Amino acid sequence: MLTWVQKLDVVNERLLLASVSSATSATLATEIEATEPRFSFYRHTAPDAPILFISTCPSSSKIKERMLYAASRGIVIQIAQNEAGITIAKRIEATNPDEVTAQTIEDEFKQQAETKTAFARPKRPGKR
16 A cells, blocks of 8 residues: 655646655555645555546636646556556545545446346237
């Protein structure tokens, strides 16, 4: 359960590493700064488990910060996948870090049970 939290240097428009920790899904919200926007990468459970990308942008953030984070979200994901070799399985966007709870993370990784039904041929219209 490893977490990388990234922040943007708004003045220089650079991506910086804010922190690296071994947070659990229950403590993840406390690891993310609540006053500034952040991009976080969270590895759920085992070392080979998929990575969750979490984007948080509090409503108290400055307008320039919000615009910069919204514009660079896709680029950060692309860099993480192409240059760093990180496979992002799921994405969560939240306003505040406290919205990213253990239940939210569990719901993202919960396997949806697919019910397959065979194709039902339409019934022939009957005579009247």
